[in-house]
Amino acid sequence: MTEDAEAKLQAIFRAALELPPHANVTRAGQREVASWDSLAHAMLMLAIESEFGVAIDAADQIRLTSYPAIRDYLEERVARGAMP
């Protein structure tokens, strides 16, 4: 993942989960972040779709519950050529 894409993903996390501007989100998971409820998760998935130009399947949306998982998922989409 490029530095720009990683920075964008971190900005999405902070905004969607209402975290402080400089919070380290690279290890964030749904269990640890109190504001990461089901609504925030839906918003996070929509935000990622809108910013990265992808459509995320329901099964993936349900398992993507941490920053590393989402990062890996996006990297895998890039590797498959399934992301613009």
Add this chain to the structure above:
Amino acid sequence: MNFLEARRVLDAFRGGEALSFALGLSGTGEPFDVYLRAAAAKRGRAAEVRFLPFNTLAQALRHPPDPGVTEVFLLLPWDFVPEADWRSGVAPSVDEQRLRDPAMETAALLARRPAARLLYLPAPMPPLCSERARDAALARWIESLAIGLGARLLPAEAFTLGGYFSSGCPIGGAWIGRVAEAVVEAVVGRPGEPKKVLITDLDNVMWNGLLVDDGLDGIAFEPAGRGYRHFVYQSLLRRLRSGGTLLAAVSRNDHDVVTPPFRSGRMVLREEDLVAIIGSYHAKSAQIRELARQLNLGLDACVFVDDNPVELAEVSLQLPEVRCLAFPAHDDELPAFLDSLATLFAHRDITAEDRERTEMYRRRLAGMVPSDLEGADLTRFLEDLKMTLTIHDRSRGDWTRAVQLINKTNQFNLNGRRVTEAEVGAMLDAGGRLFGASLADRTGDHGEILACLVAPDGTMQSFVMSCRVFQRRVEYAFLAWLAAQPSPPTALQWASTSRNAPFQQFLAEVAGPLNGNGLVRLVPAAVAARHAQDLALFIVADPALAR
């Protein structure tokens, strides 16, 4: 509008008049919230949205509407035919004869809410009928039912099955911003009242190219190549005009410069198809306000089309009642754009008076004087553009683009003087300086848009800027930057031409009242101080790095 842009808009929004409404859809509405508030904020309004709980739309329609609440319903096929809901799986069997009964009932309930704003998303449906052709016919029938109720049609691609399955939100991330804008537009607009006046920009909207620089033979508006998009646009305008829509043009040009294409006999539209062609260098918002006043029509009856986001922002900020539409930058965006126009100007019955309306108003407008009123303060908007001005020292190396700009620019041109590369080379060898400047912002890269040639004695001999970037304060920022450099220019070789009125306005502002052609003195320290705020709108790249 993507997520991060929506957040930026909300962070910069300092509040405005409340825009309250209730949004009902067969799904989860809450993820819309940030996009709806941002779409409203872009119109200067503070959205207060109440979402109907998931799967309660059918029940809500059975209660009488609260006259104090503006309702918006974002309808899906399964609001009419419940068996079509993907979340219920594929129905084991259906009575095809009775599939349409609940749809008629829903339509009747919606028809009892004439004040409600309706949007219809023709999402794909699972197989229901014995033959797919019948499914397709059913889908078309539901769509026509929705349109018959006055619903605005949304693109089917906006639906996402992944999001609908996992969270109940039927709109995908790629579309949610645009759908939110359509919802807010539906709330702001008055239902059932078509617009009356379409006010359009000319360069790169009515035709491809810049008339004043490219000339009549250099612009394109015919059904070929780069003219196609503009030909189709003109064709729609012609149809709207025949249906009673009033057409007007507002352009940052002189009136006599912009009329020849309409008189050429080669364009779809002719001069008499427009109630007014206003050529003026004043703010477009002021021209539109004056036009509406003289037509005796409300600003909320007006739609403004331009390709320049700064012009659109200026009009939108100053005249929030005017519906502003961006002319599409790509062919693929044309169908949705034309659909928006056709919807805004929908007229069911065309009368003889409709057909004669343009001529009637042309008589009324004969002798209209362009307004000198001020435009909107665009500072906040310009700050949000995140503009980067890269200044190039073209005194050495490639000066091709700078010379090209000097020789093709007419409006923002210090004196209209054309130069050869040899002349420029001689001046630079003798100690002169040549600067170029490129502009980029969050809307894209505008390329090298400015050139400035300073003679060895410190007199500015050429100063030109592309009219594509008017209103961004680039010229003021550049001059402020230049005035703060070692050995800044202390005079400009000014000459009035038939087309450089925009430069004359600029020069009078930075150097005081002009007294004919010739040398105009400049006080660098005063210029740098007066326009420091303009310079602060830009990130200025180090010229040493930008050769």
